Every structure is written in C-alpha cells, then in structure tokens.
Amino acid sequence: MARLAAEIEQARADAIVEGSLVLPQAFHELRKLNGAIIQHAERFISDEGESRSLLSIKGAAELMRNNFDLLEALSNIESMKTLPIDSTVNVYDLAFKMKRVYQEKAASRSMTINVQGIRAIIRGSQKSFPLVPAVLLENAIKYGTEREQIYIGVHQRGQRAALIVENVSRHKIDPDRCFDRGVRFASGVEGGGFGLFLAKEVVLAHRGTITCEATGDLIRMVVDLPLHAVIA
Known part of the structure; x- marks a missing residue:
C-alpha cells in the first residue's frame, strides 16, 4: 500500500x-x-x-x-509572480478600461460602475497587474446585489497609490481568509475560489498589499501600492 x-x-x-x-x-x-x-x-x-x-x-x-x-x-503562477515590474501602469486608465469591458455584464444585473480618482502611475507589469482590477470588478458583479452601484476609486496616500473597489453584497465574506487559495463563500455562484488568491499574489509581486473590509453589506477591497507618479 x-x-x-x-x-x-x-x-x-x-x-x-x-x-x-x-x-x-x-x-x-x-x-x-x-x-x-x-x-x-x-x-x-x-x-x-x-x-x-x-x-x-x-x-x-x-x-x-x-x-x-x-x-x-x-x-503557471510562479512565472507570473516573477515577471519584470519595470514598466509603468496607469491605474486609473486601467480601471476605466475594465469598466468598459465589464459594463455589459454589470448591466445584465442592473448594476452600474462608477470610476473616480486620480491618474496614478505605478511601476509594474502590464501583463500581470491588469488581472487585479479584473478579478476585483468581476467579483463585485458576480457576488454583488442587483441594481446597486460598484465604486472604483484611485487615490493617493502620501507616497502610495490606493485602488479601491466597493460593492454591496448579501453574501458574507471572511476578510481574513478570502484571499486563500480555493476559499469560496457563495455555493450558489460559479467560481473556483482562485481569483482573489491570484490577485493577492500579483499585488505582493508588485510590493503592495491587498485587504478586504466588510461592514454590514458593504464589501471594500483595498489595494495599496508604491506610487511612481501622478498625471494631471
């Protein structure tokens, strides 16, 4: 045996x-x-x-x-985590692009996407970092409450840039475990529990952090990254 x-x-x-x-x-x-x-x-x-x-x-x-x-x-996650991060990424423009990509899917659930903030520039990989707002926005649509607004904000905090995604959801989430591999909290919604895990790995590779805040039905995902520049 x-x-x-x-x-x-x-x-x-x-x-x-x-x-x-x-x-x-x-x-x-x-x-x-x-x-x-x-x-x-x-x-x-x-x-x-x-x-x-x-x-x-x-x-x-x-x-x-x-x-x-x-x-x-x-x-091939190990290769993804080791991609060079010497390019520049306009976080606001990327967030607005993701809004355009996902707006039809959001509209199918009578949801709207609102993007606000500054044109913050970070050093990163143009191949891997777009996965982060894509995962956060897709989750906000998938697990969010119909007919509610999804907010995406890009802000400056000293020498750091913050990408924030907020949505209202009736699904309960564990802020401490939601980024673990394979963890899911809504059995009635499709998904394998890998999206947030992958987003966390990409953010860590960019020398940043990602956290989840749950206050009642409001879910707030915050990505904190080193700020390179701000475009007026």
Missing part, C-alpha cells in the same frame, strides 16, 4: 509538471484566436458603426480574454 501510494503521488507530480508545460501555451493560443474576434469586431464597428450586437460580441470576447489571462496565470 505504501508503494502504491508513493507511485500515485509521483504520477500526480508528473502530471502537474506536464500540465505546467502544456497549459500556458494552450491558453496563449486560445487568447490569439479570441484576439482575432476582437479585431474583426473592431473593424466592423469602424466600417459600419456601433450596433448592440457588435458591441456585445466585442464585450464577450474581451471578457474571454480576461478569463484566459486568469487561467494562464493560474497554470
């Missing part, structure tokens, strides 16, 4: 190693295919003007791109 258990454990370890080699490339190819859909939708919008159908197709493809980014990161 001991020998059999050891063989099973070795087979599991081998499968993880093999998956870590194959999955990132597979997700990369899927992202390329999805990117072609976005490009064609943008071309049709440019040539024929905006329509609800084209905007819905483009919005769905952009959501899929974010999901592929998350899956690719999860399949």
Whole structure:
C-alpha cells in the first residue's frame, strides 16, 4: 500500500509538471484566436458603426480574454509572480478600461460602475497587474446585489497609490481568509475560489498589499501600492 501510494503521488507530480508545460501555451493560443474576434469586431464597428450586437460580441470576447489571462496565470503562477515590474501602469486608465469591458455584464444585473480618482502611475507589469482590477470588478458583479452601484476609486496616500473597489453584497465574506487559495463563500455562484488568491499574489509581486473590509453589506477591497507618479 505504501508503494502504491508513493507511485500515485509521483504520477500526480508528473502530471502537474506536464500540465505546467502544456497549459500556458494552450491558453496563449486560445487568447490569439479570441484576439482575432476582437479585431474583426473592431473593424466592423469602424466600417459600419456601433450596433448592440457588435458591441456585445466585442464585450464577450474581451471578457474571454480576461478569463484566459486568469487561467494562464493560474497554470503557471510562479512565472507570473516573477515577471519584470519595470514598466509603468496607469491605474486609473486601467480601471476605466475594465469598466468598459465589464459594463455589459454589470448591466445584465442592473448594476452600474462608477470610476473616480486620480491618474496614478505605478511601476509594474502590464501583463500581470491588469488581472487585479479584473478579478476585483468581476467579483463585485458576480457576488454583488442587483441594481446597486460598484465604486472604483484611485487615490493617493502620501507616497502610495490606493485602488479601491466597493460593492454591496448579501453574501458574507471572511476578510481574513478570502484571499486563500480555493476559499469560496457563495455555493450558489460559479467560481473556483482562485481569483482573489491570484490577485493577492500579483499585488505582493508588485510590493503592495491587498485587504478586504466588510461592514454590514458593504464589501471594500483595498489595494495599496508604491506610487511612481501622478498625471494631471
């Protein structure tokens, strides 16, 4: 039995190693295919003007791109955490981009997204850091109360930048454990409990912190990062 258990454990370890080699490339190819859909939708919008159908197709493809980014990161999280963070990221512009990507999904639940604040610049990875506001906004929509507003704020606190996402939710959350891998608090809502875990790992790689505050039905996610500059 001991020998059999050891063989099973070795087979599991081998499968993880093999998956870590194959999955990132597979997700990369899927992202390329999805990117072609976005490009064609943008071309049709440019040539024929905006329509609800084209905007819905483009919005769905952009959501899929974010999901592929998350899956690719999860399949190779150690590499994601070691990406160079020597580029600049405009946190406000990124938050506004995420609002545009997720506004159709929010509208399907009669929710609105309000972005306010300053154009704070941080040093970071333009590949990994966008996962953070994407996860926070998607969770706010998924677990939030219908017909409520989601607030995204970008603020300066001394030499630090703060990205804040607030929403109203009837689902209870444990502020101390919500960033643990695989932890979920709403069994009736789809999800694997990996989004906040991944967001935390990316924030830590950017020399920042992420915390959760729960006051009644108000859920407040706060990302604190070193501030590089502010654009007027």
